[in-house]
Amino acid sequence: MMTQAVPPASGMLRMCRILEVVAHSPVLKSFLVPRLFDALPGQFVNLWLPGIDEKPFSISGIRETCMELSVKAVGPFTRRLIECAEGEWVGIRGPFGNGFPLEPGALLVGGGIGMAPIRFLAQMMAERGLPCTLVCGARTRADLIFEPELLRWGCHMSTDDGSCGTCGQVTDLLDGLMAEHPASAVCAAGPEPMLLRIMEFADRWSLPYHISFERYMKCGIGICGQCCVDGSGIRLCIEGPVLNRDQTRLVTEFGLPHRDASGLRPGTPASPLGKR
Amino acid sequence: MNPIQTTLPGLTLASPLVLASGILGLTASSLARVASLGAGAVTTKSFGVEPRAGHKAPSILPYEHGILNCVGLSNPGVDQMIREIWAYRARSVVPIIASVFGKTVEEFGVVTARALEAEPDMIEANVSCPNVAAEFGVPFGADFGSCAQVTGIVKKNAGRIPVAVKLTVNCPAIGRMAGVCEEHGADVITAINTIGPGMLIATDVRRPVLSNLTGGVSGPAVFPVALRAVWEVRKHTTLPIIGVGGVTTVDHAVQMLMAGATAVGIGSAVHYGGVDVFQTINEGLREFARANGLASLGAVIGTAHSEPPPRGSGA
Numbered sequence: 367m368m369t370q371a372v373p374p375a376s377g378m379l380r381m382c383r384i385l386e387v388v389a390h391s392p393v394l395k396s397f398l399v400p401r402l403f404d405a406l407p408g409q410f411v412n413l414w415l416p417g418i419d420e421k422p423f424s425i426s427g428i429r430e431t432c433m434e435l436s437v438k439a440v441g442p443f444t445r446r447l448i449e450c451a452e453g454e455w456v457g458i459r460g461p462f463g464n465g466f467p468l469e470p471g472a473l474l475v476g477g478g479i480g481m482a483p484i485r486f487l488a489q490m491m492a493e494r495g496l497p498c499t500l501v502c503g504a505r506t507r508a509d510l511i512f513e514p515e516l517l518r519w520g521c522h523m524s525t526d527d528g529s530c531g532t533c534g535q536v537t538d539l540l541d542g543l544m545a546e547h548p549a550s551a552v553c554a555a556g557p558e559p560m561l562l563r564i565m566e567f568a569d570r571w572s573l574p575y576h577i578s579f580e581r582y583m584k585c586g587i588g589i590c591g592q593c594c595v596d597g598s599g600i601r602l603c604i605e606g607p608v609l610n611r612d613q614t615r616l617v618t619e620f621g622l623p624h625r626d627a628s629g630l631r632p633g634t635p636a637s638p639l640g641k642r
Numbered sequence: 643m644n645p646i647q648t649t650l651p652g653l654t655l656a657s658p659l660v661l662a663s664g665i666l667g668l669t670a671s672s673l674a675r676v677a678s679l680g681a682g683a684v685t686t687k688s689f690g691v692e693p694r695a696g697h698k699a700p701s702i703l704p705y706e707h708g709i710l711n712c713v714g715l716s717n718p719g720v721d722q723m724i725r726e727i728w729a730y731r732a733r734s735v736v737p738i739i740a741s742v743f744g745k746t747v748e749e750f751g752v753v754t755a756r757a758l759e760a761e762p763d764m765i766e767a768n769v770s771c772p773n774v775a776a777e778f779g780v781p782f783g784a785d786f787g788s789c790a791q792v793t794g795i796v797k798k799n800a801g802r803i804p805v806a807v808k809l810t811v812n813c814p815a816i817g818r819m820a821g822v823c824e825e826h827g828a829d830v831i832t833a834i835n836t837i838g839p840g841m842l843i844a845t846d847v848r849r850p851v852l853s854n855l856t857g858g859v860s861g862p863a864v865f866p867v868a869l870r871a872v873w874e875v876r877k878h879t880t881l882p883i884i885g886v887g888g889v890t891t892v893d894h895a896v897q898m899l900m901a902g903a904t905a906v907g908i909g910s911a912v913h914y915g916g917v918d919v920f921q922t923i924n925e926g927l928r929e930f931a932r933a934n935g936l937a938s939l940g941a942v943i944g945t946a947h948s949e950p951p952p953r954g955s956g957a
Contacts, residue, residue, distance in 0.1 A: 377704040377913070381846040412699070416847040420699035455847045457700075585702035587913045590713065591666040591687065599671030604916075618671075627695035629668040629687070630718035 377587035379414065379457045385432055387452055390511050393439040394479070395448045398432045402458055406465030407487035408555070408578050408608045411435065412586050414457030415450070419443045422583050422603075424555070425461065426482035426512075427489055434486075436511055438479040462586040463607045466576050469551040470496045473543065473573075475564060477503045477536055477556020481511050483578055484555050488519060499549060503536025503560065537563040544571055551575060553608075562620055568611070577614065578607045581624050592629065595619055645931035646924060646939050648682065648905055650882050651804040651829045653737045653763055655682030655905060657924050658895070658939065662886050662909035663688050663741035663768060663808065664713065666917075670729035677736035680920035682905065684730075686723060688741040688768040691753050693719035697773065698853040703842060708861030708888070709910050710840055712773045712854035715743055720756045727760035737763035739806065742796070743771060745778050747788070751795040758803060765803055767796045770810030770835035772858040783810045783835075789819055790826045797827030806830035806884065809875070811837055816871045817878035824879045832884040832907065834871045836860045861910040864888040869901050876902025876944055890914045892926025899939060900946035 386398040405411075405425050413435060414420040421443050427434035439445045450456070466487050474491075476484030481502055491498050500521040504510045507529035516523065522539050523531025532539060537560060543549070544567075554564045555578035568575040581602050584590040588604035595602060598616035600609075609617070623632040648658040660683045666672045667687040677684050696716025703710045717723065723740070730738055740762035744750035754765055769783035769792050782788040789807070797805045807823040809816055811834050820831045836858025842851050850856070868887020875883055885898035886907025898906045911919045931939050 378706075379700070379703060379842075379844065379851055381844050414700055414851070416844060416849050416851075419853070455844075457844060457851065459700075584699060584713070585711075587702070587704060587709075588916070589665050589709075589910065589912050590702055591668040591672045594666065594669055594672035594675075596669060596671045599669065599673070599675035601666075601672075625669075625718075628693040628716055628718045630693050630722050634722060 377459055377462070377585070379459050381455055381457050384450055384452050384454050384456060387450070391508050393448065394436070394509070394511050396426060396434050396436040396511075397450070398434050399456065399458060401428060401431055401433045403461055404428075405433070405461035407490055408465035408483045409461040409463045410607065411458050411460030411462065412583075413447070414459070415443070415447060416455060416457065418446060420457070420459075422462070422586065424483040424578070425486055427486045436479065436482040459586055462603050464605065466553045466578070466608050468494065468496055469553065469574070469576070471498065471550035473499050473501060473540065473549040473552045475501045475503075475536060475540070475552060475554040475556070477554075477560040478505065478509055479511065480554075480556030480578070482555070484553065485512050485515070487553060492519070499543060499547065501536055501539055501543065503556070504530070535563070536560060537567060540564070540567050549573060554578070558621065565614060574611065576608050576610055579609060580607065582626060592625070643937060645937060646927045648940060650683070650764065650884070650905060653683070653804075655737065657682035657920070658899065658905045658927070659908050659920050659923055660739070660884055660905045661685055662907035663766060665909045665912055667741070668718070668726070670726045670733065673726070673730045673738065674733040676917065676920070677734040679917050680924050681736060681908070683737040683739055683763070685739040685741050685766060686727065687717050688715055688743045688771070689717040689720055689723040689753065690715065690743050690745070691720055691749055691756070693717065693722070700851055701853055701857070703851055703857065704861075704913065705842055708859050708863035709913060710842060710852060710857035710859055711836065712839070712852045712857035714773045714854060715771055720753050724756065724760040727762055731761070739764040739766050741766040741768050741808070743768040744792075747782075747791045747795055750792045751799050754796045754799040758799070758801065762803065764806055764830065765796060765800045766806040766808050766832055767792055768808045768835070770808050770812070772810065772812065772836055772839045773854060773856075781810060781812070783808075783819065784813045786814075786819065786822050790822050793823045793826040793828050804829040806832045808832035808835055809871075810835045811867055811871050815874070817874035820875040820881065821878040824881050828881060830882050830884060831875050831879060832886060833875050834864075834868045834887045837864050837867055837887075860888065861913070862888050862890055865890070865894055869897055872898060872903050873901040873946070876947060890919070892923050892930065895923055895927060896930055896942065899942050900944070902944040902947065904943055
């Protein structure tokens, strides 16, 4: 079942103040901003800190009057962003991308901060009374986001160090869950190695899948070409970030380092190999 | 006979629509996709001798009437672009134009010589980026002498490959600039690049939004300016023109042809019409040709300069 598509994004900037900050841990926070538009789980926005930088973030939830963005401090921008307080101005452009379909009976799998769009998806499916099985993985308990909420939803958890849920990788749980209670599809977001394992899992069980991928992005409006994936050349900011099996099959760059701001893939040898 | 076929030096294009430089032109896969969707030719993102990250975000910003950008010539460098062009050529027979830039006249020469390794169908010298003035100084396209020098060295180093020079309206007289390019060996004029530059301020925080404060303006807002520039270039040279700037509709494309363009660049229209915009405008151009009894769209090129109004038009 596909949710109704939102109208095409204009990509224009809108300014708003941060309404509330929820700290999950010193490096994980959620920011509530006004609900500037409707969006689907899996869609993202570009968030601008005036005078600093602009980066894409998945929407982690939408309520009546507000929209939630969840951030992990991993680089200079996100470290600055998680210091932001209630009342500060931010710029928002979006919503960008296609979003997840709502598949009753799906396995929803989030890894690390990849839980952000999966949590929004779970929230929307719960609101519509659609059954799903929620699975979440993280390195340690400290890297988990939305833990109380996830426990309430009966989420299956795994951590690399066993500090919460099963010890191991989130993909280790999937075969067991599938044997116990066959799913209709898989929706996933998280680190790419995990996503590739989920694709293998889904292929093994002949399950349809919808997986959210990340790449360096600039414009969000489908013109700069920075997020085009090798193989099909489709734009992750428009036709993605959520790709299905037919779409991922045409991608040839999974598992490789991502192209940087220049468009160069790190590790590419200096001299051209292309010639004949 | 394909009524919308057009020609540029050494090339036959199945459609006059050319993917403009800077749009979806970074990788072989992206360029090949655009080619498969109906572009008559594709242009790479402008590249130089070394990789460049360009300006920080926000570097691309749509507003009510167009798009501002201060991307700042980000590109993976000539080594990588040679690979991309080769990979593209393995996948598509649609002509590919290699857009090059240099920080100096000499660099234009070097990057052109290197770009030949990829055997592109045309070299386009981008002398008109408005976003690197702080680093590069006044664009070469704003000065008759510099523009002549760049054209000369690119032409010399391009050998048998045709050379287009991409001009800016930010110059004393674009028509005369095109004439200078023609004198120094250009085979094609591409007009225009983004205009301005412009600025947008986020009033809530009293601060310009673009990281580089200003950015070139593209999209529907610039179409009349681009059209006038193509008209002027046509007045001053006999060279074929790729008319670029804010073309988003079939009517815009026809206007460009009538002003004197042989081919029509498509850039920001990808935002307004999606990647299907090539197909949409191609179909509209075929319909225009059919409705006007034209065996070839070529029959309207430059007609706004000379032709009396068609009979019965009421004019």
